[in-house]
Amino acid sequence: MNTTTTDGGKGPTPAGPSPRFTYLVIGVLVAFLLLGTGGFLWMSTGHGDRITSLGGPFQLEDGNGKTVTDRDFRGKYTLVYFGYTFCPDVCPTTLNAVADAMDRLGSKAAKVQPLFITVDPKRDTPAVVKQYAAAFGPKIEGLTGTPEQIAAVAKEYRVYYQEHRTGPGPNDYSMDHSSILYLMGPDGRFVAPIRADQSGEQMAAALAKWIS
Numbered sequence: 001m002n003t004t005t006t007d008g009g010k011g012p013t014p015a016g017p018s019p020r021f022t023y024l025v026i027g028v029l030v031a032f033l034l035l036g037t038g039g040f041l042w043m044s045t046g047h048g049d050r051i052t053s054l055g056g057p058f059q060l061e062d063g064n065g066k067t068v069t070d071r072d073f074r075g076k077y078t079l080v081y082f083g084y085t086f087c088p089d090v091c092p093t094t095l096n097a098v099a100d101a102m103d104r105l106g107s108k109a110a111k112v113q114p115l116f117i118t119v120d121p122k123r124d125t126p127a128v129v130k131q132y133a134a135a136f137g138p139k140i141e142g143l144t145g146t147p148e149q150i151a152a153v154a155k156e157y158r159v160y161y162q163e164h165r166t167g168p169g170p171n172d173y174s175m176d177h178s179s180i181l182y183l184m185g186p187d188g189r190f191v192a193p194i195r196a197d198q199s200g201e202q203m204a205a206a207l208a209k210w211i212s
């Protein structure tokens, strides 16, 4: 992560913060934005803090259009990921790794329910998320909801997502979104962030450390 910027050759000014300082602050802010929630979590947990305020109650729709809430998953760990089915690369790569990790977890896999929550409810109907999640593995459950329900759950998980226009048509857009997995405990509380950009083998090892 590059948090330093050059000052463009300008020296410090007598009044107010120096350009160098200003650029440094901007650089750090940009780096945090780029890293998103993930970077924040890594930094926090890296210093031994336990974040317990992540996640919370939600009401969504499962692949059959049935209402599901966070309470329906009590008693199991959930591995929560936010993305969207039209995602060209990051989401499919991550979900492949999740499916692979579940295969590698052995007996611990039965204790984990991976959840794929769409940030694109406009296109990702229950039927679409159901078919999409199932394509990666039988254990991954796709969830959607109204735009308001998605916004609420994303806020609880501090997930960033933003529509990005790619053309004039109604479906000409992609979704920018933060990419991190959240391991939640059987009590529904946040346990640990799990990096999305790792192999199934690495992910399984990371999960195994937390699942008892």
Ligand code: NI
Pocket: 083, 084, 087, 088, 089, 090, 091, 092, 177
């Ligand atoms: Ni994606």
